[in-house]
Amino acid sequence: MLNVPSQSFPGPSSQQRVASGGRSKVPLKQGRSLMDWIRLTKSGKDLTGLKGRLIEVTEEELKKHNKKDDCWICIRGFVYNVSPYMEYHPGGEDELMRAAGSDGTDLFDQVHRWVNYESMLKECLVGRMAMKPALPKDYHEEKKVLNGMLPQSQVTDTLAKEGPSSPSYDWFQTDSLVTIVIYTKQKDINLDSVIVDHRDDSFRAETVIKDYSYLVHVALSHEIQEDFSVLVVENVGKIEIVLKKKENTSWKRLGHPLENHNSFIPKKDTGLFYRKCQLVSKENVTHDTKLFCLMLPPSTHLQVPVGQHVYLKLPITGTEIVKPYTPVSDSLFSEFKEPVLPNNMYIYFLIKIYPAGFFTPELDQLQIGDYVSVSNPEGNFIICQLQELEDLFLLAAGTGFTPMVKVLNYALTNIPSLRKVKLMFFNKTEDDIIWRSQLEKLAFKDKRFEVEFVLSAPTSEWSGKQGYISPALLSEFLKRSSDTSKVLICLCGPTPFTEQGMKMLHDLNFSKDEIHSFTA
Numbered sequence: 203m204l205n206v207p208s209q210s211f212p213g214p215s216s217q218q219r220v221a222s223g224g225r226s227k228v229p230l231k232q233g234r235s236l237m238d239w240i241r242l243t244k245s246g247k248d249l250t251g252l253k254g255r256l257i258e259v260t261e262e263e264l265k266k267h268n269k270k271d272d273c274w275i276c277i278r279g280f281v282y283n284v285s286p287y288m289e290y291h292p293g294g295e296d297e298l299m300r301a302a303g304s305d306g307t308d309l310f311d312q313v314h315r316w317v318n319y320e321s322m323l324k325e326c327l328v329g330r331m332a333m334k335p336a337l338p339k340d341y342h343e344e345k346k347v348l349n350g351m352l353p354q355s356q357v358t359d360t361l362a363k364e365g366p367s368s369p370s371y372d373w374f375q376t377d378s379l380v381t382i383v384i385y386t387k388q389k390d391i392n393l394d395s396v397i398v399d400h401r402d403d404s405f406r407a408e409t410v411i412k413d414y415s416y417l418v419h420v421a422l423s424h425e426i427q428e429d430f431s432v433l434v435v436e437n438v439g440k441i442e443i444v445l446k447k448k449e450n451t452s453w454k455r456l457g458h459p460l461e462n463h464n465s466f467i468p469k470k471d472t473g474l475f476y477r478k479c480q481l482v483s484k485e486n487v488t489h490d491t492k493l494f495c496l497m498l499p500p501s502t503h504l505q506v507p508v509g510q511h512v513y514l515k516l517p518i519t520g521t522e523i524v525k526p527y528t529p530v531s532d533s534l535f536s537e538f539k540e541p542v543l544p545n546n547m548y549i550y551f552l553i554k555i556y557p558a559g560f561f562t563p564e565l566d567q568l569q570i571g572d573y574v575s576v577s578n579p580e581g582n583f584i585i586c587q588l589q590e591l592e593d594l595f596l597l598a599a600g601t602g603f604t605p606m607v608k609v610l611n612y613a614l615t616n617i618p619s620l621r622k623v624k625l626m627f628f629n630k631t632e633d634d635i636i637w638r639s640q641l642e643k644l645a646f647k648d649k650r651f652e653v654e655f656v657l658s659a660p661t662s663e664w665s666g667k668q669g670y671i672s673p674a675l676l677s678e679f680l681k682r683s684s685d686t687s688k689v690l691i692c693l694c695g696p697t698p699f700t701e702q703g704m705k706m707l708h709d710l711n712f713s714k715d716e717i718h719s720f721t722a
């Protein structure tokens with residue numbers, strides 16, 4: 203259970219955050235847990251009914267399989283027989299049936315594009331859709347010109363009209379260095395905007411521009427050293443990635459294009475990219491919550507923007523399982539600043555371990571030196587929501603505190619207009635409060651910051667606030683510093699907490715623009 207009262211947090215819908223669209227998990231029958239599903243997939247049972255054959259599926263054929271006991275769904279061109287999975291689906295059978303006999307890619311992505319269906323449904327694979335996706339128009343052309351010239355990006359006409367203008371790239375070299383330059387054609391670019399991974403001979407730089415992703419993805423023509431640097435010239439929107447050659451020879455070409463090279467597409471249409479990170483430390487924070495520190499590979503540049511989360515992936519009995527987590531700073535006192543080193547090597551997570559949970563006990567079992575895969579960041583918090591802010595209110599329940607950590611650090615360090623930041627932190631007991639003494643110290647040190655703890659099951663000695671989120675608590679707490687002050691209220695916790703909180707805030711006449719709830 204989360205550190206909030208059980209009646210507001212039913213076990214079966216124990217998802218920590220409200221799901222996109224406000225839906226949540228359904229109770230599953232006994233014997234229908236994720237572990238039971240994995241067991242079934244390993245049992246050797248024929249789950250497709252095709253005796254191991256893979257077939258090409260036409261649209262007409264797909265449409266026929268639209269009943270619960272005969273349900274095929276296409277996701278990204280692959281067709282799965284999901285009938286055996288029906289009773290195991292945490293979102294419920296009806297949700298899964300919405301995509302029955304059709305291409306469910308968009309629906310799937312809207313709800314949980316991070317769920318690793320390929321691994322979970324590998325035994326349910328029926329085959330591919332008969333129609334093959336067309337190659338990008340300029341694919342062959344690009345293969346020839348990838349040599350420092352600027353090939354036309356894979357931009358659709360719609361995107362060209364509605365989205366930001368398409369970035370481009372170039373490269374140049376000295377005896378010892380190769381510099382790849384990405385021209386984003388945007389001003390609000392910083393070191394968070396680009397994620398670089400170099401693995402074997404594959405070089406991948408993904409630049410996130412608003413809701414779009416621009417990818418430079420090549421197999422380099424020569425070897426490079428492990429470390430590289432990333433520089434951003436903000437006012438011209440230029441990103442420079444400086445690679446060190448292993449040998450001082452002249453490169454005739456940068457390399458050859460890999461999948462989706464030089465594409466500029468909506469971020470939601472890109473897959474999640476993972477790299478393996480090493481566990482470097484694990485510390486107890488409360489009786490059930492730990493601070494995990496993961497180290498990025500030296501050949502990765504990744505900074506998780508304020509308010510965003512990543513997905514952690516672990517193989518659990520042979521199936522890859524993915525769960526979202528929100529990186530925090532190592533403490534509330536690590537000042538928020540641009541890193542001195544170009545590569546910010548460590549990512550910290552505050553994670554509550556559920557003894558009966560599926561993923562967190564596995565995470566907890568990891569030894570120092572073991573690896574976990576970490577995805578690129580996701581999330582819809584926009585940092586400019588904090589610009590010129592005067593009052594920041596944070597409402598957190600249990601580990602819903604995690605997104606607040608970076609927001610708090612960022613706001614106190616970078617927003618000169620800020621007059622006050624108030625955190626109302628809901629927990630069950632005093633023992634459940636994460637970083638209590640740090641919060642109290644911060645409130646003492648920085649007069650703009652106040653913290654109020656609210657407990658639902660306190661001991662008799664507790665003299666602070668008691669209860670659950672309520673209109674009375676909120677109206678007393680959410681006092682603007684002036685009638686016209688610019689306010690932001692951030693909200694994060696289990697589904698019922700977030701849903702009730704949102705409703706109360708609307709009833710208290712806060713506008714949509716003044717509220718941000720953290721969701722998957």
Ligand SMILES: Cc1cc2nc3c(=O)[nH]c(=O)nc-3n(C[C@H](O)[C@H](O)[C@H](O)COP(=O)(O)OP(=O)(O)OC[C@H]3O[C@@H](n4cnc5c(N)ncnc54)[C@H](O)[C@@H]3O)c2cc1C
Pocket residue numbers: 203213214215216217218219228229230511525526527528529551552553554555556557558559560561562563601604605720721722
């Ligand atoms: C955007 C986002 C960010 C997040 N960030 C963080 C973070 O920073 N830190 C953090 O700790 N968590 C975070 N979470 C929650 C996290 O993703 C996991 O949901 C959480 O760690 C639980 O995972 P688990 O697999 O161990 O537990 P689960 O298997 O999901 O189980 C959790 C609890 O529910 C019970 N349960 C599960 N299914 C059922 C059922 N069908 N019937 C009855 N009981 C059931 C289990 O017994 C267990 O007690 C975040 C979630 C989201 C959406």
Ligand code: HEM
Pocket residue numbers: 217221222225226227228275284291292293294297298300301306307309310313314317318319322323722
């Ligand atoms: C395409 C139609 C689908 C719809 C509409 C749908 C809907 C949902 C909903 C509403 C939830 C609960 C809310 C949430 O956790 O975000 C959920 C959870 C889940 N679904 Fe689906 N789903 C679909 C397909 C699938 C498929 C094909 C898989 C295959 C593995 C899958 C796996 C899961 C898992 C693992 C969860 C739990 C996520 C978590 O841990 O929070 N879903 N789904």
